Amino acid sequence: xxxxxxxxxxxxxxxxxxxxxxxxxxxxxxxxxxxxxxxxxxxxxxxxxxxxxxxxxxxxxxxxxxxxxxxxxxxxxxxxxxxxxxxxxxxxxxxxxxxxxxxxxxxxxx
Numbered sequence: 001x002x003x004x005x006x007x008x009x010x011x012x013x014x015x016x017x018x019x020x021x022x023x024x025x026x027x028x029x030x031x032x033x034x035x036x037x038x039x040x041x042x043x044x045x046x047x048x049x050x051x052x053x054x055x056x057x058x059x060x061x062x063x064x065x066x067x068x069x070x071x072x073x074x075x076x077x078x079x080x081x082x083x084x085x086x087x088x089x090x091x092x093x094x095x096x097x098x099x100x101x102x103x104x105x106x107x108x109x110x
Contacts, residue, residue: 005031017098017105024052024102032100036091040100043079044088050074051101061106064094 072080085093
């Protein structure tokens with residue numbers, strides 16, 4: 001299922017995850033979020049950028065438990081909890097945030 005942003009077409013898999021990680025850009029993330037009825041704010045970007053850094057370091061998209069712990073360590077306990085992350089990404093913090101970050105679907109997510 002390709003997605004078109006600013007006149008350029010990007011390939012995605014059947015669940016909407018970006019086929020080529022190097023194609024990712026902020027406009028693409030915004031378009032994916034808008035398609036889900038979400039407007040990205042600074043809190044969303046904090047998690048998205050965290051995920052991109054995490055992926056760069058570990059070459060894996062973290063499952064939600066790992067994501068919650070890692071965010072808690074880096075951004076504080078007020079942000080490193082499921083309630084906060086589900087408020088930002090109601091379709092699943094790991095799945096939805098990774099999608100917007102241009103990363104593959106996290107391991108262990110159905």
